[in-house]
Amino acid sequence: MLYKNPYNNYFDYVVQRDMDKCIRCKDCVTQCSYDANFYDEERDLIYSLDSNCVGCMRCSTFCPTDCIRIVRNPDTFRINANWKDNNVKDLYKQAGTGGIIITGMGNDKPYKNYWEHMVIDACQVTNPSIDPLREPMELRTFLGRKPDRLEVNKDGDITTKLAPQLVLETPIMFSAMSYGSINYNVCESVARAAKELGIYWNTGEGGLPDTLYEYGKHTIVQCASGRFGVSPEYLNAGAAIEIKIGQGAKPGIGGHLPGEKVLEGISRTRMIPVGTDAISPAPHHDIYSIEDLRQLIYALKEATRYEKPVSVKIAAVHNVAAIASGIARAGADIIAVDGFRGGTGAAPKSIRDNVGIPTEVAIASVDQRLREEGIRHQVSLVAAGGFRNSSDIVKAIALGADAVYIATSALMAVGCTLCQQCHRGRCAWGITTNDPELSKRVNPEIGAERLVNLIRAWSNEIKEMLGLMGINSIESLKGNRDRLRGVGLSEIELQTLDIKQAGM
Amino acid sequence: MGIKPSTPYGKDFGGCGLVGIIDRSGGSLSGSMVVSSLCSMKERGNGLGSGYAVYGAYPDFKDSFGLHIMYNDISAREPVEEFLKTRLRIKHSEPVPVKKLHSMNTPPEFWRYFADPPEDLDVQDEDANDDLIVGVVMEINERIDNAYVVSSGKNLGVFKGVGHPDEIAEFFRMQDYKGYLLLGHTRFPTNTPGWWGGAHPFTILDWSIVHNGEISSYGTNKRYVEMFGYKCTLLTDTEVVAYLLDLLVRKKGLTLSAAASVLAPPFWKNIQDMEPPKKDYYTALRMCYGNASLNGPFAILMGFDNGILGLNDRIKLRPLIVGRKGDIVAIASEESAIREVIKEPEDVWAPKAGEPFIVKLKEDVTQVRST
Numbered sequence: 001m002l003y004k005n006p007y008n009n010y011f012d013y014v015v016q017r018d019m020d021k022c023i024r025c026k027d028c029v030t031q032c033s034y035d036a037n038f039y040d041e042e043r044d045l046i047y048s049l050d051s052n053c054v055g056c057m058r059c060s061t062f063c064p065t066d067c068i069r070i071v072r073n074p075d076t077f078r079i080n081a082n083w084k085d086n087n088v089k090d091l092y093k094q095a096g097t098g099g100i101i102i103t104g105m106g107n108d109k110p111y112k113n114y115w116e117h118m119v120i121d122a123c124q125v126t127n128p129s130i131d132p133l134r135e136p137m138e139l140r141t142f143l144g145r146k147p148d149r150l151e152v153n154k155d156g157d158i159t160t161k162l163a164p165q166l167v168l169e170t171p172i173m174f175s176a177m178s179y180g181s182i183n184y185n186v187c188e189s190v191a192r193a194a195k196e197l198g199i200y201w202n203t204g205e206g207g208l209p210d211t212l213y214e215y216g217k218h219t220i221v222q223c224a225s226g227r228f229g230v231s232p233e234y235l236n237a238g239a240a241i242e243i244k245i246g247q248g249a250k251p252g253i254g255g256h257l258p259g260e261k262v263l264e265g266i267s268r269t270r271m272i273p274v275g276t277d278a279i280s281p282a283p284h285h286d287i288y289s290i291e292d293l294r295q296l297i298y299a300l301k302e303a304t305r306y307e308k309p310v311s312v313k314i315a316a317v318h319n320v321a322a323i324a325s326g327i328a329r330a331g332a333d334i335i336a337v338d339g340f341r342g343g344t345g346a347a348p349k350s351i352r353d354n355v356g357i358p359t360e361v362a363i364a365s366v367d368q369r370l371r372e373e374g375i376r377h378q379v380s381l382v383a384a385g386g387f388r389n390s391s392d393i394v395k396a397i398a399l400g401a402d403a404v405y406i407a408t409s410a411l412m413a414v415g416c417t418l419c420q421q422c423h424r425g426r427c428a429w430g431i432t433t434n435d436p437e438l439s440k441r442v443n444p445e446i447g448a449e450r451l452v453n454l455i456r457a458w459s460n461e462i463k464e465m466l467g468l469m470g471i472n473s474i475e476s477l478k479g480n481r482d483r484l485r486g487v488g489l490s491e492i493e494l495q496t497l498d499i500k501q502a503g504m
Numbered sequence: 505m506g507i508k509p510s511t512p513y514g515k516d517f518g519g520c521g522l523v524g525i526i527d528r529s530g531g532s533l534s535g536s537m538v539v540s541s542l543c544s545m546k547e548r549g550n551g552l553g554s555g556y557a558v559y560g561a562y563p564d565f566k567d568s569f570g571l572h573i574m575y576n577d578i579s580a581r582e583p584v585e586e587f588l589k590t591r592l593r594i595k596h597s598e599p600v601p602v603k604k605l606h607s608m609n610t611p612p613e614f615w616r617y618f619a620d621p622p623e624d625l626d627v628q629d630e631d632a633n634d635d636l637i638v639g640v641v642m643e644i645n646e647r648i649d650n651a652y653v654v655s656s657g658k659n660l661g662v663f664k665g666v667g668h669p670d671e672i673a674e675f676f677r678m679q680d681y682k683g684y685l686l687l688g689h690t691r692f693p694t695n696t697p698g699w700w701g702g703a704h705p706f707t708i709l710d711w712s713i714v715h716n717g718e719i720s721s722y723g724t725n726k727r728y729v730e731m732f733g734y735k736c737t738l739l740t741d742t743e744v745v746a747y748l749l750d751l752l753v754r755k756k757g758l759t760l761s762a763a764a765s766v767l768a769p770p771f772w773k774n775i776q777d778m779e780p781p782k783k784d785y786y787t788a789l790r791m792c793y794g795n796a797s798l799n800g801p802f803a804i805l806m807g808f809d810n811g812i813l814g815l816n817d818r819i820k821l822r823p824l825i826v827g828r829k830g831d832i833v834a835i836a837s838e839e840s841a842i843r844e845v846i847k848e849p850e851d852v853w854a855p856k857a858g859e860p861f862i863v864k865l866k867e868d869v870t871q872v873r874s875t
Contacts (some may be wrong), residue, residue, distance in 0.1 A: 252803045470799065479728075480722070
């Protein structure tokens with residue numbers, strides 16, 4: 001049977017080109033890594049194969065005469081409120097391939113975003129706001145286990161042996177992105193920025209390339225179910241170790257690195273053959289229960305002589321509060337909770353879009369639960385999954401996080417335009433590709449500078465917001481839900497977030 | 505009046521005037537002294553709350569816990585007394601003597617109870633005794649409608665309510681009390697008006713707190729103390745300071761000055777410049793007890809059984825001044841209030857931002873706890 005897939009005609013984007021303005025420089029052709037643009041020598045015209053366009057804006061950005069517009073394809077299936085565009089397209093794709101649909105980046109569905117329903121308090125009259133340009137404003141944050149009480153001897157010296165801590169100059173860290181899912185230049189950009197900012201970056205589960213060991217003091221090394229790149233040297237190279245149990249974008253399943261992206265350097269660092277898919281097991285096969293997690297935590301502490309805090313990262317799921325409590329009791333020093341808007345280099349679309357819960361509610365319930373159990377002050381809580389700006393971060397800390405992890409925003413600082421093609425390894429912006437030519441599109445020096453700019457800008461905004469709340473130290477924002485109010489939330493939502501309605 | 509308002513706010517805020525006076529030799533100061541000092545700062549309040557604490561008020565019962573209880577409705581007395589009998593041995597109880605004033609509509613009724621822990625509790629185990637009292641206070645405040653514990657220390661009386669400082673002093677007959685340490689407070693609330701329980705001092709055990717300012721970190725502090733069983737029920741942010749102090753000093757074992765460094769910690773840039781043992785000490789304090797640090801503008805006086813601790817926020821956004829003459833030391837919002845009671849002070853100075861000022865009874869003076 002001759003069959004034409006209807007999807008072919010109903011692609012997402014159309015590349016419109018104003019041929020009067022086009023100077024045939026062919027920049028759009030060379031910039032497009034998805035073969036959407038090509039030059040017809042005979043007719044001296046540039047065409048686009050619109051079905052290949054992913055909407056990444058690389059060509060229009062680089063067009064010197066600004067003659068390209070990437071617009072949504074007006075051609076559409078018959079409008080149907082039930083069978084939305086993506087439902088139809090995905091179905092056709094699967095009927096054509098028999099495969100699971102893989103995608104990149106975070107959940108893009110219009111779920112309620114609670115950050116947008118919380119507003120921040122400010123001082124008026126009774127309480128002076130503080131001007132961060134004129135007064136000190138402190139963002140320093142410690143992550144790690146804290147004692148319940150400090151013992152002090154007669155001379156006033158502290159006799160309690162303190163657990164190792166991560167010291168952050170601003171409560172923001174770069175979340176786990178593995179070498180392989182992003183290329184070396186991006187890893188280096190992130191590592192450099194972390195060092196300059198006095199914060200931390202996270203290797204993800206791809207190991208640490210030898211040449212990045214120099215950033216060890218600002219590195220969190222991850223140990224995931226695939227154990228890629230894990231060695232005693234690796235564990236000891238970082239400032240902290242993170243056990244990755246789950247990821248917000250795909251709770252319940254392991255990491256995916258398509259074989260197309262496993263090139264020489266990645267193969268060496270991950271200790272796997274070139275070209276093989278690196279599919280991490282869904283669970284850690286040595287962790288089938290909480291007591292097993294405890295064993296792994298202490299095995300890692302033993303391996304690093306109890307000199308490094310151990311973090312456990314979980315995806316935000318329904319029972320996240322109880323799970324976090326178990327993790328704290330299993331000996332983790334830091335709990336990272338990754339909400340369902342967190343990004344990924346590759347995940348089944350059905351999982352990314354439907355599994356897990358928002359980080360806002362997860363943080364609220366984890367913080368509350370740890371308080372009810374009287375152990376919140378002993379562990380650190382890191383929120384991850386979809387932070388877009390400094391106010392999201394302020395709200396997360398007011399709900400109870402000690403610090404946040406960002407990754408999607410970090411990639412955007414380096415150039416990502418959220419086209420969701422990370423899994424294909426052809427990133428036109430040179431981020432989620434290991435192709436040697438494409439990778440050159442990220443210069444680590446410029447990448448680091450842009451990341452530093454972003455975090456400095458956000459930190460300054462956080463200081464401004466602390467100042468207007470009459471607070472001059474980030475400690476006084478932590479769990480300070482009194483300074484948040486809800487707008488447009490139901491009573492049960494307010495109750496879950498444990499905040500009051502605006503006007504109350 | 506006197507009914508706990510049904511405001512959804514968890515705290516109140518506003519300006520205030522405060523004063524503390526101590527005779528370091530342990531001598532008796534008349535209650536009128538703190539009244540006249542406070543009245544000189546009348547314009548710092550708006551008549552919606554004033555109060556006094558007198559340490560040394562009950563020499564006859566100095567080894568018993570003195571519970572001052574406010575009844576918004578006297579029907580609450582019966583359940584409170586029933587409850588107290590199940591937890592404590594009441595040695596003596598009586599209404600707090602008051603003078604009815606025309607300017608006050610239906611003020612609440614006040615009773616005081618002098619009580620000892622049950623016989624099976626070791627008197628030497630101060631911590632267990634204190635825990636028992638804290639539990640009693642929390643339970644009455646939270647569970648029994650229309651009853652609030654105003655003070656619960658030994659040899660300590662706290663008198664507070666809605667009115668100007670002179671009215672409250674007249675109502676509670678302040679001239680009849682004597683003590684070695686007196687605190688006073690007049691309030692300018694912008695919230696919770698008319699709530700007698702909202703006036704300062706706020707107390708727990710021997711701690712009594714008078715506070716000028718607003719605690720911007722209230723949510724953080726409240727949720728921190730709640731982890732340790734304290735319950736903030738009095739609709740004001742000052743209450744949490746009393747619980748923080750009790751937690752830090754009694755339960756976490758910090759010295760007063762260490763506790764003050766937790767409440768108003770040195771800036772990181774100052775810690776950076778310190779030498780190692782000191783540097784590690786302040787780093788550890790901030791690291792471990794960051795949730796207990798107070799933010800926002802404040803001047804706070806914290807009375808305890810043998811002294812006063814005065815503390816400003818880290819950038820001194822509210823006034824606090826100390827004056828001294830011989831053994832008499834006074835701390836107040838305004839110098840005029842000091843000069844009202846110390847005619848020609850030898851020294852007058854303003855403590856620095858965030859640096860605690862602690863004045864104690866002389867070492868050979870023991871006033872309160874006989875143990």
